[in-house]
Amino acid sequence: MSDNKMQRYSVIPDKNPREIVLLRGTGCKWRRCRFCDYHLDFSADETANFELNQKVLSQVTGIFHKLEVINSGSFCDLDEKTMNRILQTCREKEISQIHFECHWRDRENIPALRSRFSAAGISTRIKIGIETFDSLFRESYLDKGIDEKNPAVIAENFNECCLLQGLPGQTEESMKRDIETGLAHFERVCVNIMGRNSRPVLPDPGVIRIFFDKVRPCYEKNPRVDILMNNTDFGVGGDIHE
Numbered sequence: 583m584s585d586n587k588m589q590r591y592s593v594i595p596d597k598n599p600r601e602i603v604l605l606r607g608t609g610c611k612w613r614r615c616r617f618c619d620y621h622l623d624f625s626a627d628e629t630a631n632f633e634l635n636q637k638v639l640s641q642v643t644g645i646f647h648k649l650e651v652i653n654s655g656s657f658c659d660l661d662e663k664t665m666n667r668i669l670q671t672c673r674e675k676e677i678s679q680i681h682f683e684c685h686w687r688d689r690e691n692i693p694a695l696r697s698r699f700s701a702a703g704i705s706t707r708i709k710i711g712i713e714t715f716d717s718l719f720r721e722s723y724l725d726k727g728i729d730e731k732n733p734a735v736i737a738e739n740f741n742e743c744c745l746l747q748g749l750p751g752q753t754e755e756s757m758k759r760d761i762e763t764g765l766a767h768f769e770r771v772c773v774n775i776m777g778r779n780s781r782p783v784l785p786d787p788g789v790i791r792i793f794f795d796k797v798r799p800c801y802e803k804n805p806r807v808d809i810l811m812n813n814t815d816f817g818v819g820g821d822i823h824e
C-alpha cells in the first residue's frame with residue numbers, strides 16, 4: 583500500500599485527552615485474527631520503519647502530556663531505535679503517561695517496558711485487544727489467540743482493553759455484558775465497531791443498529807469508554823489497501 587494514504591498522527595481532545603501516533607514495525611506475529619487486515623501495515627525493513635517513525639514522532643507536541651503509541655501487533659514489534667526515539671520524545675515533550683498495545687502472547691515483555699519508562703518518570707498503560715470475553719466465540723470464530731478465559735487473569739498484565747462489536751450473533755445484552763466486564767477489570771475500555779475489510783468476518787448491520795440505538799447511549803458519556811464507530815475515528819489509520 584502507499585503510506586501516503588495512512589494518517590499517522592492525531593490529537594484526541596476529549597475523554598482522556600492525548601496525542602496518538604500510528605507507527606510501523608515488523609508486524610504482528612499472530613496475524614490470524616479473522617477480522618483483521620491491520621496487520622498488513624508492516625515492513626521487514628527496520629531502517630525504513632525508523633525513518634518513518636521518527637518523522638511521525640517529530641509531530642508530537644506534548645500538549646496533553648499523554649501519548650498513545652499504536653502499531654500493528656505489539657510494542658515489541660517496533661525496532662529498538664524507534665523505542666529509543668519514543669523515550670527521547672517523551673523526555674523532550676514532557677510526556678508523563680504513555681500507552682502501548684500488546685498481544686496476549688507478548689505479555690512477558692511488559693514488565694521490562696514498564697521499568698524502562700518508569701525509570702524516566704513515565705507511567706505506562708498497556709492495552710490488549712480482547713474483542714469479547716466470550717472465549718468460545720472469540721477463539722473459535724475470531725481466532726484471537728488468547729488461551730485464557732478468566733478476565734481477571736487477563737487483566738493482571740494490562741490496564742486497558744479493546745472490544746469488537748457489531749459482529750454476527752452479538753446482542754444488546756452480550757455487548758453490554760462485555761463492556762461491563764471490561765470496566766470491572768480494566769481502567770479503560772475501547773469499543774471498536776466492525777467495519778468491512780478484506781477478511782472473512784463481516785459486520786452485521788442489524789447488530790450495529792442495536793449498538794447505536796441501545797448500547798452506545800449508555801456509554802457515550804462515560805469517560806472510561808472510547809467508542810470508535812469507524813476505525814479511523816481517532817484520526818489515524820486509513821485504507822490499508824490503497
Ligand code: SF4
Pocket residue numbers: 610611612613614615618619620621654655685711726
Ligand atoms: S487484531 Fe491484532 S493480533 Fe490480531 S491479527 Fe490483527 S494486529 Fe494481529
